[in-house]
Amino acid sequence: MSAQTPLFDTHVALGAKIVDFGGWDMPLAYGSQLEEHHAVRQSVGMFDVSHMLNVDVTGACAPDFLRHLLANDVAKIAGVPGKALYSCMLRPDGGVIDDLIVYFFASDNWRIVVNAGTADKDLAWMQQQAEPFGVTIAPRRDLAMVAVQGPKARDTVWAIHPEWKAATQELKPFNGTLVDENTLVARTGYTGEDGFEIVLPAAAVKTFWDALAAAGVHPCGLGARDTLRLEAGMNLYGQDMDETVHPLESGLAWTVSFKDDTRDFIGRAALESASKARELVGLKLLERGIMRSHMKIRTAQGEGELTSGTMAPTLGFSIGLARVPVGAAPGDRVEVEIRGKWLPAEIVRPPFVRNGQALV
Structure with missing residues (x-):
């Protein structure tokens, strides 16, 4: 219940x-x-x-x-x-x-x-x-x-x-x-x-x-x-990060503090030795359609996956967060598979909207 x-x-x-x-x-x-x-x-x-x-x-x-x-x-x-x-x-x-x-x-x-x-x-x-x-x-x-x-x-x-x-x-x-x-x-x-x-x-x-x-x-x-x-541009637990991924691959490196060498926080050793193969980026769909979580992404560096996606009411087009291979950068063109078709999208830097103003 x-x-x-x-x-x-x-x-x-x-x-x-x-x-x-x-x-x-x-x-x-x-x-x-x-x-x-x-x-x-x-x-x-x-x-x-x-x-x-x-x-x-x-x-x-x-x-x-x-x-x-x-x-x-x-x-x-x-x-x-x-x-x-x-x-x-x-x-x-x-x-x-x-x-x-x-x-x-x-x-x-x-x-x-x-x-x-x-x-x-x-x-x-x-x-x-x-x-x-x-x-x-x-x-x-x-x-x-x-x-x-x-x-x-x-x-x-x-x-x-x-x-x-x-x-x-x-x-x-x-x-x-x-x-x-x-x-x-x-x-x-x-x-x-x-x-x-x-x-x-x-x-x-x-x-x-x-x-x-x-x-x-x-x-x-x-x-x-x-x-x-x-x-x-804010993460949702269970979609954009969870127990299977670390924060360095979830756009959350800024929330991890390594500054004090004597501070042994839980997970520190794993993060310090982790290879960062993926990263979380923002996406803007360039054609009509709506991106959703778990949709496949194709980048020049390899395949990725949408973790969150929606139609952005403030912007009038679809946006999302995606985990993709390291190396993709804002301005890069990628493709998103929506209903069997590969549609063009652009990598952008979140946030998409702040204080009512469009940023992308």
Whole structure:
């Protein structure tokens, strides 16, 4: 039986099409997926992301534990309350267990936000690795999360909660702040637009959602979330990376920190000895059609495969991410097999869209 967020009944009442996503009953769309996409690009939309799991990591050795657990180095954010860091959590062989965001609150108090479909295995892995460090791993299933995204997102949130404005108006991207003991407001969006992600008690989320709806915020489902994130050039776990590939072949080398030679993070030895035969690139289809994941790619260096693909509503043509042999470069022409035909495409550098502006 699938799990449900505290807003499930609200989604049903709004007429959302419900689908299984990572073991959760989630809204795919409430009507027109295109309208939801454009609402975020042009105005403001909201997403129920309560299926993602917040995990508190506490204890005196929490910094040492996290520097061992994660490929990116939490020393980069230590000392700045609310500062966030994106990282992969790796297997010893370098495969990606999950991609996640970690927040610093205090030296002995951190929070990790993990993906819904991997939450159980993530928790088991973290608890196993935490034993030698004596830290506490506490899943916060009492919390919910809503992402409010779009050029009007922050002003809309402030109109509902003016008392939050002083604490949040100077927040830079990938920073958050606790506006009260149980409510985190952060700028770590997944759409390529401005906005907030609000983590709050599950018991309070419906009141907040209803206030956003009354203010004219468009509810958005997983469909729009996927087209928005792909336009923003952001990876999706399970498609663009997973346990079978390492981050250096997934466009995520920037999330791996080798700077401190003494930091022995899980997977480091495997990455340092790995041969990088493939890389993740962006693709723009040059003829009519829609690229989808698992379609074959032909490049001058050899064959590859689409990991994500869609019609980009903001751009009016199909875009994708593809894992191809090393050596392909932006501007190169390749071919994509769509329904038995090989169509021309061009390698481009993601993101495709940022802050409403086309970049390709």
